[in-house]
Amino acid sequence: MESTLQGQLKSWRHHLHQRPETGFEEVDTSDYVARILKTLGLEVERGIGGTGLVANLRVGSGTRAIGLRADMDALNIAEHAPGRAHASLNAGKMHACGHDGHMSMILGAARLLAERRDFDGTVRFIFQPAEEHGRGAKAMMADGLFERFPVDAIFGAHNMPGMRAGSFSTRPGGIMASEDNFVIHIKARGTHAARPHMGIDPIVIASQIVLALQTIVSRNLDPGLQAVISCTEFITDGIRNVIPSNVTIKGDTRSYSKDVQALLETRMREISEGICRTHGAECEFEYTHEFAPTVNSPEYVDLAVTAARNIAGENAVDANVQPMMISEDFGAFLQAVPGNFIFIGNGETNAQGGVPLHNATYDFNDDILETGARYFAEVARLALPRS
Numbered sequence: 001m002e003s004t005l006q007g008q009l010k011s012w013r014h015h016l017h018q019r020p021e022t023g024f025e026e027v028d029t030s031d032y033v034a035r036i037l038k039t040l041g042l043e044v045e046r047g048i049g050g051t052g053l054v055a056n057l058r059v060g061s062g063t064r065a066i067g068l069r070a071d072m073d074a075l076n077i078a079e080h081a082p083g084r085a086h087a088s089l090n091a092g093k094m095h096a097c098g099h100d101g102h103m104s105m106i107l108g109a110a111r112l113l114a115e116r117r118d119f120d121g122t123v124r125f126i127f128q129p130a131e132e133h134g135r136g137a138k139a140m141m142a143d144g145l146f147e148r149f150p151v152d153a154i155f156g157a158h159n160m161p162g163m164r165a166g167s168f169s170t171r172p173g174g175i176m177a178s179e180d181n182f183v184i185h186i187k188a189r190g191t192h193a194a195r196p197h198m199g200i201d202p203i204v205i206a207s208q209i210v211l212a213l214q215t216i217v218s219r220n221l222d223p224g225l226q227a228v229i230s231c232t233e234f235i236t237d238g239i240r241n242v243i244p245s246n247v248t249i250k251g252d253t254r255s256y257s258k259d260v261q262a263l264l265e266t267r268m269r270e271i272s273e274g275i276c277r278t279h280g281a282e283c284e285f286e287y288t289h290e291f292a293p294t295v296n297s298p299e300y301v302d303l304a305v306t307a308a309r310n311i312a313g314e315n316a317v318d319a320n321v322q323p324m325m326i327s328e329d330f331g332a333f334l335q336a337v338p339g340n341f342i343f344i345g346n347g348e349t350n351a352q353g354g355v356p357l358h359n360a361t362y363d364f365n366d367d368i369l370e371t372g373a374r375y376f377a378e379v380a381r382l383a384l385p386r387s
Contacts, residue, residue, distance in 0.1 A: 003370065005108060005111070005112070005370055005373065006366075006369065006370045008108075008111070009104050009105070009107075009108045009366075009369040009370060009373060010104075010366050010369065012036065012103070012104045012107055012108075013086075013100050013101055013103075013104040013364060013366065013369060014085075014086035015032065015086075016029060016032065016095065016100035016103055016104065017086050017087075017088065017094075017095050017100040017363075017364070018086050018087065018088060018089045019032075019088075019089060019090060020074030020075075020088050020090050020093040020094050020095045020100070021072075021073065021074055021090070021093070022073055022074055022075065022076055022093060022132070023073045023129060023130030023131075023132055023133055023135060023136065024050045024051060024073075024129050024130050024135070024136070024139075025051070025073075026051040026072045026073055026129050027051060029051070029072050029103075030046065030051045030052075030053055030072065030127065030129075033053065033072070033103060033107065033127050034046060034053055034055075036107055036110075037053075037055040037107070037110060037125065040110055040111055040114045041114055042055040042056060042057050042110060042114065042125070043055065043056045043057075044056075045148075045149070048140050048143050048144075048145060048148075049128070049129060049130075049136060049138075049139030049140030049141075049142065049143045049145065050129050050130070050136075050139055051072070051129040052072075052126070052127060052128055052129050052136065052139070052140045052143075052145075053127045054124050054125065054126050054127075054145070054148075054149050055110065055124070055125040055127075056122060056123075056124055056125075056149070057110065057113055057114060057122065057123045057124075057125070058121075058122045059113075059117045059119055059120060059121070059122075059384075060119070060120035060121065060386065061120070062119075062120035062121030062122075062384055063121065064121040064122070064152050064383070064384055065121055065122035065123070065124060065149075065150060065151045065152055065384075066121070066122075066123055066124070066151055066152060066153050066154065066155065066379070066380060066383045066384060067123075067124045067125075067126045067149075067151040067153070067154035067155065067333075067337075067339070068106055068109060068123060068124070068125050068126065068154075068155055068156075068376050068379070068380065069106070069126040069127075069128055069154060069155070069156040069330065069333065070099070070102040070103045070105070070106040070107075070125075070126070070127050070128070070156075071099045071102055071103075071127075071128050071129075071131035071136070071329070072099055072103060072127050072128060072129055072131075073099060073129055073130050073131055073132050073136070074088075074090075074093050074094055074095045074096070074097075074099065074100075074132075075093065075094060075095075075096045075097060075132060075358060076092060076093060077092075077093070077094050077096045077358065077360055078091070078092050078093075078094065078360060079094035079096070079360060079361075080360040080361050081360075081361060081363065084363065094360070094362075095364070096357065096358050096359060096360065096362045097132065097357050097358060097362075098158070098159040098346065098357065098362070098364040099131070100364055101159055101364030101365075101366075101368075101369060101372070102157065102158070102159070102372075103127065104369055104373075105157070105369060105372030105373045105375075105376060106125055106127070106373075106376060107125075107373075108369065108370065108372070108373025108374075108376075108377075109125075109373045109374075109375075109376035109377045109380070110123075110125050111373075112373060112374065112377040113377050113380055116377070118381055118386065119380050119381050119383075119384040119385070119386060120384055120385065120386045120387065121383075121384035122384075123380045123384070124149050124151055126140075126145070126149075126154070128140060128329070130329075131328070131329040131330075133290070134179065134290040134291040134327070134329050134332075135329075136329055137329045137330065137331075137332035137333050138332055141332065141333075141336060146336055146337060151337055152337070152338075152383075153297070153300050153337060153338050153339045153340075153383060154333050154334070154337050154338075154339035155300070155304065155339055155340055155341075155342075155376065155379050155383075156328075156330045156333075156339070156340075156341045156342075157341065157342045157343070157344050157372060157375070157376070158328065158341070158343055158344070159343075159344055159345075159346040159353075159357075159364060159365070159368065160343040160344065160345055160346055161346045161347060161349075161353060161354050161355060161356050161357060161362070162345075162346075162348060162349055162354065162356075163343060163344075163345030163346065163347075163348070164316070164345045164347075164348055165345050165346060165347045165348070165351065165352070165353050165365055165367055165368050166312055166316065166344070166345060166367070166368050166371045167312060167316040167317070167318070167344070167345040168305075168308035168312055168316060168317045168318070168342055168343065168344055168345070168375070169317070169318035169319075169321035169342065169343045169345075170296065170301055170304055170305065170308075170318075170319065170321060170340060170341065170342040170343065171296065171301065171319070171320050171321050171322075171323065172296055172297075172298040172301045172320075173256075173295055173296060173298075173323075174256035174257075174293050174294070174295050174296075174323050175294050175295070175296055175321070175323050175324070175341055176293065176294035176323065176324055176325075176326055176327055176328050176331065176341070177226070177228075177254035177255055177256055177291075177293055177294075177323070177324070177325045177326070177327055178253075178254065178255050178256065178261055178289070178290075178291055178292055178293040178327060178331070179252055179253075179254060179290045179291040179327035180252060180253045180254075180255075180261060180264070180265070180287060180288065180289050180290060181250075181251075181252050181287075181288050181290050182249075182250070182251055182252065182253065182268060182285070182286060182287045182288075183248065183249070183250050183284075183285075183286040184206075184209060184248065184249040184250075184268075184272050184283065184284070184285055184286075185246070185247075185248050185283070185284040185285075185286075186202040186205055186206050186209075186246065186247045186248070186249075186276055186281055186282070186283060187202070187245065187246055187281060187282040187283075187284070188200035188201060188202035188205060188244075188245055188246070188247075188279070188280075188281040188282075189245060190237075190238065190242060190243050190244050190245035191242075191243050192241065192242065192243070193240070193241045193242060193243055194241070196243055199243050199245075200279060200280050200281050201243050202236070202243075202244055202245065202246060202247040202281060203236060203238070203243070203244065203247055204279075205247070205275060205276060205279045205281050206234065206247040206249055208275050209249065209271065209272050209275050209276075210231045210234070210249065212271045212275060213229050213231065213268060213271060213272075214229065216229060216263075216264060216267045216268065216271070217229060220263060220267050221260065221263065225255075225256070225257070225260055226254075226255065226256060226260075226323070226325075227253065227254065227255040227260050227264060228253065228254040228255075228325055229251070229253050229264065229268070230251045230252055230253070230254075231249050231250070231251040232250060232251045232252065233248070233249065233250035233251065234247070234248075234249055235247065235248040235249075235250070236248075252290075253268075254325040254327065255293070256293045256295070256323070257293065261289070265287045268285070268287065269285045269287070272285050273285060290327070291327035291328065291329060291331055291332075292331035292332045292334075292335050293327075293331050294327075294328050294330055294331035294334060294341050295331065295334055295335075296334070296339070296340045296341060297334070297338035297339060297340065299338070300338055300339050300340040300383075301319070301340050303340070303379065303382050303383060304340040304342050304379060305317055305319045306382060307375055307378040307379045307381075307382055308342065308375055310378050311371060311374045311375045311378055312371060312375075321343065328341065342375075344368055344371070344372055344375070345368070346364065346365045346368060347365050352365055352367070353365030353367070353368070
């Protein structure tokens, strides 16, 4: 039989799923979340970093505070879910990453903590905009998030298709990578395809660059470290019988430390400019830092693991999961304050919840909502114990 809490979590989640909003446009989402939090008796501060908000729950006389964070934004993906009663009502947008579920779990934790009041200190419920393109955390911090609402630690979670529903996994240190984006513009001299000697072929140059970039990880990086360089777009202004004048290569890199990020940027620039110079072409190299690596603090990993085991059982928690090369905006928060990020299983591949993230048929698994809410409430109880 469905619990009262589970029923409310599903109602919240389905409402949010039907009304997805993308980065920095989460106006209705923020309004809805704020109304719920105020109904629970929490103090709510709006407009932090745009559409972000923070709700505060103070219990006892403790001076410590923790943050529990949920991301709010959806994706520009048209949902393909025939027969799904709670499918998106906003054309071309959907919660394809489960942020509707994340918000509902944090709201559930707020309800549990407001009812139980079994901690001593302050819990700050942080609802962040614009996670998908890595801008929301920085926007909230630039707006004085941690100066106005200081925390001793911050905790977050993400559902993970492919993991058993309701199981947890985390690790000390780097759990998710940084994401840096690059653009390489090659300016050469176009010519007739039958007379290549009259021009400077940027396709040949760009091809050499793509291949040479792969030697950075294999020959410049310590084998004990991790990084990925991926060229994902190759754009030219040529046609079938015309060698182009311009080629643009786009892509991203993933790594876990600032030193590795710096090495990748330096070597990529040197290789790209060097190959172009060898062939008599011009090179413009752009490299931007989009997502910080998500690096967990060991002491709060232990706390999160204990909380997860208390809720899901010893065998449902992996305390040393393999790091992933995906990126999360939560990493920016962890550069400012210590804390922990954990994965919660959404369902195995062939089971409910197993559809991959960012897929038009994806849906957050309602069966893990209460588990997630109780996990976050348990984190607060352990981090802010009553004397």
